[in-house]
Amino acid sequence: MDIKKNVDNLKTTTLFPGFNGYFGWNYESAVLLICLPYISRPYRFSEHILAKLKQFPYSGHFFYSSLYLYSPGDRIGLFASLYKDIDNNIYNHNINVLQNWSTYNGMFLRNVGWGRFYGFRFHKVWLWADDVFIGGYPLLSNNVDFIRQMFDTVDSVLLDKTDGLYYHGALLHQVDSFTVNGVKWGRANAWILLMIAFYSNKINNEDSTNYLFNKLITFTEYQRPNGTWGNILNDSSSKNETSFACIYIYVVVLTKQSFFYPNAIKAWSWLSKRSVNHLHISDSAGPTHLSVSSSYYEKQVGINTGPITGLMYLASTSIQSIL
Numbered sequence: 001m002d003i004k005k006n007v008d009n010l011k012t013t014t015l016f017p018g019f020n021g022y023f024g025w026n027y028e029s030a031v032l033l034i035c036l037p038y039i040s041r042p043y044r045f046s047e048h049i050l051a052k053l054k055q056f057p058y059s060g061h062f063f064y065s066s067l068y069l070y071s072p073g074d075r076i077g078l079f080a081s082l083y084k085d086i087d088n089n090i091y092n093h094n095i096n097v098l099q100n101w102s103t104y105n106g107m108f109l110r111n112v113g114w115g116r117f118y119g120f121r122f123h124k125v126w127l128w129a130d131d132v133f134i135g136g137y138p139l140l141s142n143n144v145d146f147i148r149q150m151f152d153t154v155d156s157v158l159l160d161k162t163d164g165l166y167y168h169g170a171l172l173h174q175v176d177s178f179t180v181n182g183v184k185w186g187r188a189n190a191w192i193l194l195m196i197a198f199y200s201n202k203i204n205n206e207d208s209t210n211y212l213f214n215k216l217i218t219f220t221e222y223q224r225p226n227g228t229w230g231n232i233l234n235d236s237s238s239k240n241e242t243s244f245a246c247i248y249i250y251v252v253v254l255t256k257q258s259f260f261y262p263n264a265i266k267a268w269s270w271l272s273k274r275s276v277n278h279l280h281i282s283d284s285a286g287p288t289h290l291s292v293s294s295s296y297y298e299k300q301v302g303i304n305t306g307p308i309t310g311l312m313y314l315a316s317t318s319i320q321s322i323l
Contacts, residue, residue, distance in 0.1 A: 031134075034078050035310030081138040098138060104172065106149030107157070108135040125172040126290060129158055129188035133195040140198055147199050151211075154192065160184070164218035165233050166192055169290040181292050184233045187243035187285060187307075193219060197251040212255060219248065220263050227270035231285055231301050232294055239301045242284045245271050246311035253318040261322050268319045271312070284308040 083091040102109045108131040132154055136147050157178050158166045168185040170178040196215055200208040222233045228245045230238035245267040251257075252264040275282045285300045287307070 031307035035314050078134050105153040107153040126169050128169045129166050130191050133191035186229050186233050190244045190247035194247050197255050227266040240283050246315040249315040250318050281308050
């Protein structure tokens with residue numbers, strides 16, 4: 001499996017899934033692009049891609065018009081951080097929106113209020129585990145207190161203390177009243193783990209190190225004998241899936257958690273056998289909405305797009321240092 005070759009083949013904007021998607025959906029492309037700078041400077045061709053992006057339909061929605069629909073991360077968080085060294089106007093505009101986003105005790109809220117677009121008469125507010133990373137990452141460099149508060153809130157609302165795993169999301173009914181969606185999706189838990197790792201590396205004190213170590217202990221318990229994790233972490237019948245394994249490997253190597261090196265190598269042994277067809281990698285879940293149905297999450301495995309290409313590249317390059 002040659003992940004490097006697949007990334008090298010991404011020559012034009014149109015090859016990035018999500019760039020020309022519905023209403024400027026950009027989460028998939030942002031995840032892919034944000035992974036590349038962590039590898040090496042030669043792969044910062046993302047700067048060229050991002051500069052070209054402004055020529056495409058709908059890109060202006062999240063750049064200039066504040067038409068963010070409902071999410072603090074899909075169009076604002078990750079893309080804002082990518083533009084830091086490319087276009088200060090775009091970067092500052094989006095960071096400002098992110099800093100003033102509606103939160104619940106420091107945790108981003110997603111507003112599903114489509115009435116202003118389609119006339120629907122409903123309005124719901126959700127808390128998503130994904131936003132710990134895709135909303136929190138851009139603020140880590142200058143607002144670590146906010147990130148710590150976000151961890152406390154997500155541990156209070158989404159963490160199931162009986163098994164140490166996070167639910168994908170929760171519906172806010174009123175102040176301090178949530179209903180969790182009941183599904184412990186692998187990639188959602190992986191986003192939280194990745195943010196904890198970045199936070200731990202930046203703070204680098206005993207509390208942050210222990211927080212990360214304890215999370216790794218918990219997640220490692222759900223590693224399957226074949227080396228990977230299930231698409232739904234606590235369901236032994238759930239399909240094998242690549243996302244959590246990719247991020248687990250990267251986190252363990254990034255933070256030099258040598259205690260978990262054997263588990264990371266075991267995970268890579270499984271990942272390295274996945275088939276690759278340009279952007280498509282077998283046993284990977286596509287973008288997933290919040291649902292109360294486990295079967296919905298299972299159907300997404302095999303609908304593979306941008307995020308996994310970036311995550312697999314992180315895993316395949318970082319694991320080399322401990323093999």
